[in-house]
Amino acid sequence: MKEIVILGAGYAGLKALRHLQADKGDFHITLVDRNEYHYEATDLHEVAAGTQPKGKITFPIADVVKGSTTFERAEVKEIDRKQQKVMLKNGKTLAYDYLIIALGFRSESFGIKGVAENALEMVDVKTAENVYQHIVEQMKDYAITKNKDDLRIVVCGAGFTGIELLGALEDSRKKLAAMAGVEPEKLQFYCVEAVTRLLPMFDEKLADYGISMLKSWGIKFLTGKPIKEIKPDTVIYQDDKETGATKELTAKTIIWTTGVSGSNVMEASGFSQRRGRVMVSPGLTDTEFSNVYIVGDVSAVMNAENNRPYPTTxxxxxxxxxxxxxxxxxxLKGGSITPFTFKSLGSVASIGNTHAFGLVGKSMVKGYPASFVKKMIMDKSLLETGGVKELLSKGRFDLYH
Ligand code: NAD
Structure with a gap:
């Protein structure tokens, strides 16, 4: 019996698992993940802002482990492609005939000083919960200290993650202000961003629409201001390109959302990679080993239309x-590998629970209708990873519950 090992129970890993399980062929699958739950990485900002509890964006991996599948809860240490083995941090070694590497992303600091020590990352459920916990503590502290920095939150980077986080924080504004015992407008949300042209995947008007909405709620954007260092409670950014002069913005909450890299297991295992992403063959396999598939955020696959790798979504x-x-x-049936093709259905950024903006196909969507589309997109992912049971209990529309 052939052994298929899947590393990672994120979007890519679970989708692969469900497809393989539906086949009922003569093979056994081992699914490996460090958590006993799957989480929807696209919704982490809601946990960080306190608009959703952990339970709403997670489901137990056990719910989708069926038939001849074993779940191994462990952290992957290294992959040995020549020996066809995966070493786990718990000391176990798994042998495979076929391997699917779907180990996901981690936060990228670009080597900027002080990020790890002085900024909060938001890359998994634990770190997202930690962000919310931290914010709550600052609100409570303000009630005692009256230090205005307790009420200031700085989001570093205005990519999709930063924008969606700011939107969710706005939804929590009243609740947080009540904890601090202040009027909601006393809370200050800032975004510091390196470039001036935000969200380049959208045309300028559409990007402006989303940013203007956040600005209209009082969120302050410092754009064209690359962050140079994070000191305790202080963001240091370049204020003047010509002279390199810097300025400081102080805040008790600094959240780092300037981009992601693929899992560091790729580098540790000797894959030829850049920021944890491995350029794969057209069929999504390792370029040397056709039994090793590399998918999701650890994979870089070329878009023939613009000769650039697709963004990780x-x-x-x-x-x-x-x-x-x-x-x-x-x-397994003696057939061949077919090349991967991808047609994006579009992308939509939420700004809070009732607003969003983006592209569906080539059409722009904005406001409440866009937020409806965004919820449909989230539910589609949930259905594809967790099935009907998870959709009915965790789906975004009230009609399920
Ligand atoms: P990103 O790379 O898309 O955005 C990071 C932002 O941080 C950029 O605007 C960049 O200019 C800025 N930045 C980088 N270094 C900086 C510095 N030193 N100082 C200030 N600003 C700096 O990263 P992301 O938002 O984490 O998204 C990662 C991937 O996930 C992307 O491909 C994104 O499209 C995808 N994503 C999609 C959705 C969605 O479809 N709704 C949601 C979240 C993320």
Whole structure:
């Protein structure tokens, strides 16, 4: 019996698992993840802002482990492609015939001084919960200290993650202000961003629409201000490109959302990678080992239309997971590997629970209708990773509950 090992129970890993399980062929699957739950990485900002509890964006991996699948809760240490083995941090070694690496992302500091020590990251459920806990503590502290920095939150980076986090924080403004015992407008939300042209994947008007909405709620954007260092309770950014002069912004909450890299297991295992992403063959396999699939945020796959790798999104991760599973099933039956193709359905950024903006296909969507579309996108991912049971209990529309 052939052994298929899947590393990571995120979007790509679970989609691959579900596709393989549906086949009922003569193989056994081992799924490895460090958590006993799957989490929707696209919703972490809601946990960080306190608009959703952990339970709403997670479900137990056990719910989707069926038939001849074993779940191994462990952290991956290293992959040995020549020996076809995966070493786990708990000391175990797993042998495989086929491997799907779907180990996801981590926060990228770009080597900026003080990030690890003085900024909060938001890369998994634990760190997202930690952000909210931290904010709550500052609000409570303000009630005693009256230090205005307790009421200031700085989001570093205005990518999709930063924008969605700011929108969710806005939804929590009243609740947080009540904890501090102040009027909601006393809370200050800042975003410090290196470039001036925000959200380059959208046309300028659409990007401006989203940013203007956040600004209209009182959120302050410092754009064209690359962050140079994070000191305790202080963001140091370049204020003047010509002279390099810097300025400081003080705050008790500093959240780091300037981009992501793929899992460091890729580098530790000797893959040829850049920021944890490995350039794969057209069929999503390692360029040397056709039994090793690399999918999701650890994978870089070229978009033939613009000769650049596709951006890492949940949508493409799901699609890659399914494609890897299809190719393995074909290989098991003596067939060949087919190249991966991807047609983006568009991307929508939420700004709080009732606003959003983005593209569906080539059409712009804005405001409440866009927020409806965003919830449909989230529910589609949930259905594809968790199935109907998870959709009914965790889906975004009240009609399920
Ligand atoms: P990102 O790379 O898309 O954005 C990071 C932002 O931080 C950029 O605007 C960048 O200019 C800025 N930045 C980088 N270094 C900086 C510095 N030193 N000082 C100030 N600003 C700095 O990263 P992300 O937002 O974490 O998103 C990661 C990936 O996940 C992207 O591909 C994104 O499209 C995807 N994503 C998608 C969704 C969605 O579809 N709704 C949501 C979240 C993330």
């Amino acid at each position: 949940a949508q493409i991760a799901l699609s890659m997971g399914e494609h890897a599973a299809k190719n393995i099933l074909s290989q």
